Amino acid sequence: MSNVGLIIEERSRDIGDFLVGRLIPFRKKRMIGPFxxxxxxxxxxxxxxxYMDVNQxxxxxxSTLTFMLxxxxxxxDSLGTKQLIKPGSVNWMTAGSGVSHTERTPKSLxxxxxxxxxxxxxxxxxxxxHEETVPSFHHISGEDLPKWEEQGVSFTLVAGEGYGRKSPVPTFSPLFMVELKNxxxxxxxxxGKLKGEIGICIVEGSIKACNELISKGNILVSKVADVCQIELQPNSHILLFGGEPFERDCHIYWNFVSSSKERIEKAKNAWKEKTFPMMESDSTYVPLPSL
Structure with missing residues (x-):
């Protein structure tokens, strides 16, 4: 019997002039580990x-993790951060009790x-x-991420722990994100190399798992403990991510995540009333949506 728990197909959505593909949350799978x-x-x-212009x-x-290819x-952001991210590097922003930010195409482009x-x-x-931790921001250069090769496959540990290595990204729970190219x-x-739930995101190429061929634009979801044999097809590029699942439910509304619905209501009201932590360097404002 196949132990592929779920295959999630990318669903397209438009954010202004920029088209993105939503992978999770998905109605049958809200989280993969803490992701x-x-x-x-x-x-x-x-x-x-x-250009890409995501207003305040x-x-x-x-925590947000931005990874450019x-x-x-x-x-x-409202902490006063101004940081350019280039391919292979990581921007890691922990919102905690509250932070506002923008992401835009830089002037140089x-x-x-x-x-x-x-x-x-x-x-x-x-x-x-840690939900109400003090907000923080960290930029980790691609040169500082653990990299290695096995049988001609290049690995990069983007965040968390795996394969006996640890990324310098300051995470708050057991998780992993690994990039593979073959x-x-x-x-x-x-x-024995990764712990917890696992998601396999196919960036390019395809993989064969449990007698199924799965192409780019999909995520395969399974448990590390019982994952079937997976074969990366030639010239593929994948991301492995996941970790130990939470024992509690996470509520999500727009850009707010919390174990408490009351906390989300408080954040919604603060944003509507503009008493939320705001940026001094930017006057743009994305209104609270009606979901």
């Missing part, structure tokens, strides 16, 4: 009159030339005891 939200940005051509918006109760983004933007915007829910077919063996 509660994954948007696939692009790949899409931007410029000279089309709020977060509570989570192509193109660049400028992050600014607004030069009339066309370029490709491609990456992932990820939310990691915080454990209950040229030749490769049998993926994660037993």
């Amino acid at each position: 509660i939200f994954i948007d696939h940005m692009g790949p899409t051509k931007l410029g000279p009159n089309k 918006h709020p977060h509570i109760g989570l 192509e193109g660049e983004l400028m992050h600014e 607004r030069n009339g030339k066309e370029f490709t933007a491609h990456g992932y915007q990820i939310w990691v829910a915080l454990p209950k005891e 040229n030749e077919a490769y049998i993926l063996d994660v037993l």
Whole structure:
């Protein structure tokens, strides 16, 4: 019997001029480990009159992980951070009790030339005891992430722990995110190397699992403890992510995540009344949606 728990197909949505693919949350699978939200940005051509501009918006109760594959983004937030992210690096913002931020195409790419933007915007829910932690921001250069090769396959540990290594990204719960790229077919063996639930996001190429061929634009969800044999097809690019699942429910409304519905209501009211922590460097404002 197949032990592929679920295959989630990317669902497209438009955020202004930028098309993204929503991977989770999904009605049959709200979280994978502590990962509660994954948007696939692009790949899409931007410029000279089309750029990515996400105006000021709020977060509570989570950490955001931005990972670019192509193109660049400028992050600014209510902490006073201004940080350019380039391919292979990580922007990790912990919202905790509340933070506002923007993400935009940097001025250096607004030069009339066309370029490709491609990456992932990820939310990691915080454990209950850390939901109200003081907000913080960390940028980790791609050069500082653990990298290695096995049988011709290149690995990068983007966040968390796995394969006997630890990423410098300051996480709050047991999790992992690993990037793999291969040229030749490769049998993926994660037993004893990763702990918790696992999601396999296919960026390029395809994988064969439990006699099914799964192509790019999908996530395969299973448990590390009983995952079937997975074969990466030649010239594939995948992301492994997941970790220990929470023993409690996480509520999510727009950009707010919390174990308490009352806390989310408080954040909604603060944003509507503009008493939420706001940026001094930006006057834009994304209104609270009616969901």
